[in-house]
Amino acid sequence: QGSENSISNSTSYSNTQLTPTYAPDNTLTTMGKEKTSVAILPFKNLSKDPSTDFYEFALADAVITELAQLKSLIVRPSSVIAKYQGKEFEAREVGRELQVHAVLTAGFISAGDRMRVTPQLVDVVTGEILWSDRIDAESEDILALQDTIGQHILEGLRVELSDEEQEVLGRRPTDNAAAYEVYLRGRDSFGRFIFQTVSAEDCDAAIESFTQAIALDPEFGLAYSGLGGAYANRVFKGMGDADDYTLAEEAFQKAFESDPNISEARVLMVMIYMARDEKAKAREEIIRLQKRFPNEAPIYFVKGVLHRLDGEYDESLKSFRKLSKLDPAAKVISSYNRARIYTYRKEYQKAFKLLDRGAHEEPNHPLVKIFRSNALFHQGKTDEAIKIMSEVLEKNPKMDGVRSMYAMYLAEAGKPEDARAQLTEEALSISRADHDMAYWTAATYALLDEKDEAFDWLDRAVKLGNENQ
Numbered sequence: 001q002g003s004e005n006s007i008s009n010s011t012s013y014s015n016t017q018l019t020p021t022y023a024p025d026n027t028l029t030t031m032g033k034e035k036t037s038v039a040i041l042p043f044k045n046l047s048k049d050p051s052t053d054f055y056e057f058a059l060a061d062a063v064i065t066e067l068a069q070l071k072s073l074i075v076r077p078s079s080v081i082a083k084y085q086g087k088e089f090e091a092r093e094v095g096r097e098l099q100v101h102a103v104l105t106a107g108f109i110s111a112g113d114r115m116r117v118t119p120q121l122v123d124v125v126t127g128e129i130l131w132s133d134r135i136d137a138e139s140e141d142i143l144a145l146q147d148t149i150g151q152h153i154l155e156g157l158r159v160e161l162s163d164e165e166q167e168v169l170g171r172r173p174t175d176n177a178a179a180y181e182v183y184l185r186g187r188d189s190f191g192r193f194i195f196q197t198v199s200a201e202d203c204d205a206a207i208e209s210f211t212q213a214i215a216l217d218p219e220f221g222l223a224y225s226g227l228g229g230a231y232a233n234r235v236f237k238g239m240g241d242a243d244d245y246t247l248a249e250e251a252f253q254k255a256f257e258s259d260p261n262i263s264e265a266r267v268l269m270v271m272i273y274m275a276r277d278e279k280a281k282a283r284e285e286i287i288r289l290q291k292r293f294p295n296e297a298p299i300y301f302v303k304g305v306l307h308r309l310d311g312e313y314d315e316s317l318k319s320f321r322k323l324s325k326l327d328p329a330a331k332v333i334s335s336y337n338r339a340r341i342y343t344y345r346k347e348y349q350k351a352f353k354l355l356d357r358g359a360h361e362e363p364n365h366p367l368v369k370i371f372r373s374n375a376l377f378h379q380g381k382t383d384e385a386i387k388i389m390s391e392v393l394e395k396n397p398k399m400d401g402v403r404s405m406y407a408m409y410l411a412e413a414g415k416p417e418d419a420r421a422q423l424t425e426e427a428l429s430i431s432r433a434d435h436d437m438a439y440w441t442a443a444t445y446a447l448l449d450e451k452d453e454a455f456d457w458l459d460r461a462v463k464l465g466n467e468n469q
Helices: 054-067 078-084 091-098 139-156 163-170 177-197 200-216 221-236 242-258 263-275 279-292 297-309 313-326 328-344 348-361 366-378 382-395 400-412 416-422 425-431 435-447 451-463
Strands: 007-009 036-040 073-075 102-111 114-123 129-132 135-138
Touching: 036 054, 036 078, 036 091, 054 073, 054 078, 054 102, 054 139, 054 177, 078 177, 091 102, 091 114, 102 139, 114 139, 129 139, 135 139, 139 163, 139 177, 177 200, 177 221, 200 221, 221 242, 221 263, 242 263, 263 279, 263 297, 279 297, 297 313, 297 328, 313 328, 328 348, 328 366, 348 366, 366 382, 366 400, 382 400, 400 416, 400 425, 400 435, 425 435, 435 451
Parallel strands: 036 073, 036 102
Antiparallel strands: 007 135, 102 114, 114 129, 114 135
8 A cells, every 4th residue: 555018019810710620538628618728838948048948848837827727728737848848849749649729839039138939829720820929028027928928828719718717817926027037947947856857956946946036025925835836745756854744834825825726735735634634624625626726637636646545446546547638748647646556456467557658658757666666566576676666766865755665675575674774764754744655664664573663653644644445
């Protein structure tokens, strides 16, 4: 068992409507009416200035974050677009891959305190340009530039907004240009950490940038949300400690004070509720979030985890499948989480098939390897499991949270001293705040025949929400 002063426009619009017969497989519907879907790809740094590379992901991420608040539009999340950064791509081909109606591409040139962005919105079926633009802005007007792009996307897609949605889009996250630029740097570092490197250095850089943004604007809700997300994900990736959950909660509370509808903070806060032994509250919040943000993929990740911890495997599998439909880039995350469930069911062929899919997408993803080792362990192939985990920790030495799993393998293999050596102060500290890691620690002590310690850790795992059977 277990674990985003002046603006001059030269605009050209197309009168072409989106082809109504186009219906991507995973398009959602409301009242029988198909919703329009769009992917906003990383911007291209045409000036080739490395100091402005952060805008490539961060500007696209910011537009995504803005438009994702709308119920009337499906926007592919930042996790989807990250893999296209720095690569050559054909817009329609990407659009078909991501199963969307339209794709936004953009290039930018930055010189001194001025930036020029040249975006265009392409109909994936017909290849027609629905909207193209040249936008010149001062560096302190990045927010206005972003707003302009967002509005023209909506106009190009002929999306009709409710009064509430128009009001939401009219709110600015901050009026401090310097704070916003530092925040964008943080989103770039955070994106690298989550979607590419799983590197502690990238997470630390994100925390530093978000902290600087907050110092410049203490009411900057999105910066607080980003900060909380960095702390929380440090724990999720097995490289933080229990204090990170406290720091994440403090940041999320500040984010809520600024804007109670910041979905990123609210979704991640569900995991904090679980770490505080408030599982019922976590379930209630997930139900509210699913109604308020039905197209937010992370909700279905958390929902899948909750069902798994309750032993509701069929519901968990459904949630992780929905996650991969809303967020095609989450196929890897979905694959190893579903593989875990098949491992519990002793359906190892299905588990390995899913892990093979994940490895095909991202051959070096440490969590795919970790849960392959876990499946092998449960199959009785302990030596193979040990070999894989040893290699993962050699390449990712700061992933202290999985040391308890490794210790479990070593204890099973009759290597008690090696097992105890993995239960470092850092590993035990993070295990105290995580439902899965607490279970692995308990299992290790049980295998070491230290029954009192085993029961203490099992009790902690249950209090943290792990009631999986």
